[in-house]
Amino acid sequence: MSKSTRRRGAFSSAQEAWRRANVGRAIFDATHTVERDVLLAVHRGGFPQIRPVHLSLFRSLDLDGTRLTELAQRANMTKQSMQELVDQLQALGFIERRPDPDDRRAKIVAFSRKGLQLLEALHTAVRFMESEMAKIIGTQGVRKITQLLDAYNSAAAVHFPADTPPSVGGGDTSSPRRAARRRNDKPQA
Secondary structure: OOHHHHOOOOOOOHHHHOOOOOHHHHHHHHHHHHHHHHHHHHHHOOOOOOOOOHHHHHHHOOOOOEEHHHHHHHHOOOHHHHHHHHHHHHHOOOEEEEEEOOEEEEEEEEEOHHHHHHHHHHHHHHHHHHHHHHHHHOHHHHHHHHHHHHHHHHHHHHHOOOOOOOOOOOOOOOOHHHHHHHHHHOOOO
16 A cells, blocks of 8 residues: 555545534634643743643632642543642642641642742733734734633533533433433343
């Protein structure tokens, strides 16, 4: 088999084209571009250790600190994955663990001084990225995209709570676990 026969172009047929031309893919690609540009600016600003996965923690961390379980939930990650990020970023000096003032048994994750400097660099990078985007789609375009996505995210949070994803194909929409239990409770033929 020739090399050209084995390497078909991605999304080359009309049946596959929908995978490239849909709103979810456009949002995914735009998110990738934004994160790439922000990271490049942050690296140039003196923080070359920061990787894309670290942004999940920085987006989710309150200025006065946040418990690990809450960070994991906000970032849509497992507690174990978030713990790994916390360990990495603490070793790099960007965050620290402190006693939780509301529960002495618990710890909160908080920005260190170096982490607050990084947060300011991230803020500067985001402002720069938005100004670059505005050069392409205009200030009103940036504002409109932000408003529309905020509206969609707010509505989706109400209509499709995280613990009950919408069903595809008309199945049980209550919850995946309940649907599985119902299937398992049916008598075998």
